[in-house]
Amino acid sequence: MKNQLQQETFHQLLLAQRVGLLERMASERGGVVGRAEVAADHFGGNEDSHAQVMTQRDAEFAMNEHETAELSAVDTALARxxxxxxxxxxxxxAEIPTTRLLAFPAALRCIDCQSFAEKRH
Ligand SMILES: [Zn+2]
Incomplete structure (x- = not known):
């Protein structure tokens, strides 16, 4: 359990991350910059990247998945x-180290459990 000041700090960090994510998602869904342009921009310049062999649709889908997962982690962290x-x-x-939380405010697992969870996928 973090102290009051730390909790307030993480609350602000999470809210800022949430706003940033929502803005990014909104702009990718037909805001100022079109979706296709965002995808092209995102993967541009990586000639050898395997992203290139994915179709554009796959690439956009993968980005959406990632953002949706990130947003749900932020929401879960706020609820917690x-x-x-x-x-x-x-x-x-276990208590997640403050240094890890400062780097990843939406971290829901300690490093050991997180890497274990990622290996399962
Ligand atoms: Zn753990």
Whole structure:
């Protein structure tokens, strides 16, 4: 359990991240910059990147998936902050180090459990 000041800091970080994500998603969904341009811009210049062999549709789908997952992690973190269990690993109940949370405010697992979860996929 983090102290009051830390909780307030993480709350602000999460809200800022949430706003940034929503703005990015909105602009990619037909805002000032069209979706296709965003995808082209995103993968431009990486001649050898395997992103190039994906079709444009696949690339956009992958980006959406990533953003949706990121947004849901931010929302979960905000809910946990409110519930008073923010910074506690979802899987092993260990306290997530503050340094990790400062780098990734939406981190829901400790590093060990996160890398384990990623390997499962
Ligand atoms: Zn853990």
């Amino acid at each position: 902050l409110k519930a008073g269990n923010y910074g506690i690993c979802l899987d092993c109940d």
